[in-house]
Amino acid sequence: MTEPIISVRDLRREFVVRSPAGRLRRTRTVVAAVDGLSFDLEAGSAVGYIGANGAGKSTTIKMLTGILVPTAGTVRTCGLEPIRRRRELARQIGVVFGQRSQLWWDLPLRESFRTLAAIHRLPTASWPARRDELVERLDLGSFMDTPVRQLSLGQRIRGEIAAALLHSPPLLILDEPTIGLDVLSKERLRVFLAEQRALHGTTLLLTTHDMDDVQRLTERIIVVDHGRCVYDGTLTGLVARVGAERVMAVDLAEPVTSLGEISGTRTVAVESDGLRHRLAFAPERTTAGAILEALGRRAQVRDLAIEEPDIEDVVRRLYLSQTRTPRSPSP
Amino acid sequence: MRAYRVLLGSRMRSQTAYRRSFAFDILGSVGIGVVEFAEVYIIFTNVDVLGELDFAAAALLFALANVGFSVADMVVGHVDRLPAYLREGTLDAFLLRPLPVLAQLITSDISLRRLGRTGVATAVFAVALPLNDIVWTPATVTLVVVAPVTAAAIFAALFVCAAAIQFWLVEGGEFANAFTYGGAYASEYPASIYSLPMRLLFSFVVPAAFAAYLPLLVLLDLPGPAGLPQWLGWCTPLAAAVIWAVALAGWRAGLRHYTGAGS
Ligand SMILES: Nc1ncnc2c1ncn2[C@@H]1O[C@H](COP(=O)(O)OP(=O)(O)O)[C@@H](O)[C@H]1O
Numbered sequence: 221m222t223e224p225i226i227s228v229r230d231l232r233r234e235f236v237v238r239s240p241a242g243r244l245r246r247t248r249t250v251v252a253a254v255d256g257l258s259f260d261l262e263a264g265s266a267v268g269y270i271g272a273n274g275a276g277k278s279t280t281i282k283m284l285t286g287i288l289v290p291t292a293g294t295v296r297t298c299g300l301e302p303i304r305r306r307r308e309l310a311r312q313i314g315v316v317f318g319q320r321s322q323l324w325w326d327l328p329l330r331e332s333f334r335t336l337a338a339i340h341r342l343p344t345a346s347w348p349a350r351r352d353e354l355v356e357r358l359d360l361g362s363f364m365d366t367p368v369r370q371l372s373l374g375q376r377i378r379g380e381i382a383a384a385l386l387h388s389p390p391l392l393i394l395d396e397p398t399i400g401l402d403v404l405s406k407e408r409l410r411v412f413l414a415e416q417r418a419l420h421g422t423t424l425l426l427t428t429h430d431m432d433d434v435q436r437l438t439e440r441i442i443v444v445d446h447g448r449c450v451y452d453g454t455l456t457g458l459v460a461r462v463g464a465e466r467v468m469a470v471d472l473a474e475p476v477t478s479l480g481e482i483s484g485t486r487t488v489a490v491e492s493d494g495l496r497h498r499l500a501f502a503p504e505r506t507t508a509g510a511i512l513e514a515l516g517r518r519a520q521v522r523d524l525a526i527e528e529p530d531i532e533d534v535v536r537r538l539y540l541s542q543t544r545t546p547r548s549p550s551p
Numbered sequence: 552m553r554a555y556r557v558l559l560g561s562r563m564r565s566q567t568a569y570r571r572s573f574a575f576d577i578l579g580s581v582g583i584g585v586v587e588f589a590e591v592y593i594i595f596t597n598v599d600v601l602g603e604l605d606f607a608a609a610a611l612l613f614a615l616a617n618v619g620f621s622v623a624d625m626v627v628g629h630v631d632r633l634p635a636y637l638r639e640g641t642l643d644a645f646l647l648r649p650l651p652v653l654a655q656l657i658t659s660d661i662s663l664r665r666l667g668r669t670g671v672a673t674a675v676f677a678v679a680l681p682l683n684d685i686v687w688t689p690a691t692v693t694l695v696v697v698a699p700v701t702a703a704a705i706f707a708a709l710f711v712c713a714a715a716i717q718f719w720l721v722e723g724g725e726f727a728n729a730f731t732y733g734g735a736y737a738s739e740y741p742a743s744i745y746s747l748p749m750r751l752l753f754s755f756v757v758p759a760a761f762a763a764y765l766p767l768l769v770l771l772d773l774p775g776p777a778g779l780p781q782w783l784g785w786c787t788p789l790a791a792a793v794i795w796a797v798a799l800a801g802w803r804a805g806l807r808h809y810t811g812a813g814s
């Protein structure tokens with residue numbers, strides 16, 4: 221077996237938070253943002269790193285990329301110790317923080333890419349081809365000469381991702397890349413990322429609040445809570461574990477006040493005077509097909525949509541089940 | 552090297568892109584230089600000699616100190632805005648690139664408008680040099696050429712020290728300015744007018760006297776005041792090397808503090 225591209229063991233990071241208490245005294249509290257985390261990432265995999273705000277995701281990423289030193293434990297990224305081999309590591313990873321720009325505000329993307337190519341000492345013979353590939357796939361062509369500060373959020377994020385990938389790193393780390401993006405921009409980004417993985421075998425680690433990102437882009441998720449790993453596995457496994465429900469929204473041809481009992485479902489809402497019904501169901505108890513069949517016997521279905529469980533909801537349920545388990549032994 | 556050239560090139564282009572506003576920036580900087588020199592001039596309308604120096608010598612002192620400071624301010628002056636770099640995440644972005652962080656910080660900006668002040672100081676230098684009674688030997692010629700460069704190096708190192716301090720004192724901008732701008736101001740006047748403790752402070756802690764006053768003593772063959780013998784003027788490059796060593800050590804410690812190894 222090859223060496224994992226990221227290897228984290230008993231990782232811990234504390235922050236000292238000082239807050240004024242009275243005129244001269246200050247209280248000093250130590251917060252463990254990351255608290256005993258261990259995981260490995262295989263080269264070529266795609267992993268979603270999720271958790272509530274303040275769970276410790278960004279802190280973990282900063283330790284993986286050489287911005288922060290762990291308080292305890294070890295990190296290896298691309299086989300390197302991040303802080304000690306920072307510059308070497310920088311050549312092998314691409315990192316984007318969705319809420320923080322790494323581009324030059326007053327430069328257009330074209331110049332930023334030229335500067336980055338010089339910084340990474342990319343060969344003059346080959347880097348323009350890579351740039352052109354990124355420009356084409358991320359559709360940057362129409363704003364390559366606009367200063368970054370004048371770009372929309374979606375345009376800027378695409379620019380950031382292109383900048384992070386210009387030196388063709390084998391590992392791409394994205395911290396909330398889709399935050400604040402409109403549906404279309406998100407979609408374009410997902411298509412692009414999936415394509416890069418297929419084309420170049422890029423390993424992907426991403427944090428997100430968007431269930432669709434996780435579903436479309438990753439094959440494994442790690443959930444953190446208060447700096448601890450509370451789940452590591454597939455999304456299906458997680459949904460099954462917390463018993464999260466999907467929701468089927470059906471539009472009917474004729475208004476119906478009640479659809480009656482459909483096995484394995486629960487009516488969440490009846491909208492538009494009975495034209496639209498929303499049924500929640502647990503994926504491990506029934507299937508969308510079975511529900512549809514049952515529905516077809518009672519009413520004429522004109523249209524339907526399936527809403528995936530909300531990630532916040534799944535994580536909340538997971539957190540709840542975590543806090544419950546230690547106290548009440550399972551029957 | 553190419554990376555830094557490209558980085559600086561883009562900074563310069565963006566500053567000079569708007570010719571008219573750039574011209575006004577330069578004019579403003581010329582104004583600052585002129586006002587500073589006027590201050591020296593006004594003093595000499597009231598006294599003939601200040602700290603053993605006549606007006607011509609004081610003008611030369613002013614010129615040496617100001618060429619050095621304005622060049623340092625132009626090239627590295629922005630580094631003492633470190634808290635803004637920390638707040639905006641720019642420093643994190645530097646950490647994610649395969650270049651030394653300090654080199655990236657220094658090349659992340661260059662204030663070309665400060666050239667106005669350098670211009671004023673250079674003009675004063677050109678006028679004051681022949682007015683002074685200097686014995687020209689290979690040694691003094693070398694000193695005249697080297698002094699502005701070492702002065703710039705000393706002030707640049709002070710800026711880096713000021714930046715390093717702000718890793719710990721995020722609100723320490725004012726405190727750090729005392730070293731850089733304070734040192735620059737102190738270096739424009741003969742160190743002999745300061746009390747002995749101040750004189751020693753601005754020579755051996757903040758080596759501002761090395762930037763201009765001490766080389767000037769050598770050029771004019773003047774005895775130094777108590778605590779500052781003339782031969783120290785020859786030690787200017789050494790002083791620059793020492794303060795840079797301190798600055799780099801401070802910077803490294805500051806960065807380690809930031810990434811958390813030291814806290
Ligand atoms: N520089 C810092 N100083 C003090 N506390 C911090 C710092 N950075 C993060 N924290 C704290 O650490 C915890 C984890 O933060 P973070 O890793 O940013 O969470 P996430 O990215 O999952 O939202 C939070 O409680 C946050 O307030």
Ligand SMILES: [Mg+2]
Binds near residue numbers: 395
């Ligand atoms: Mg975060």
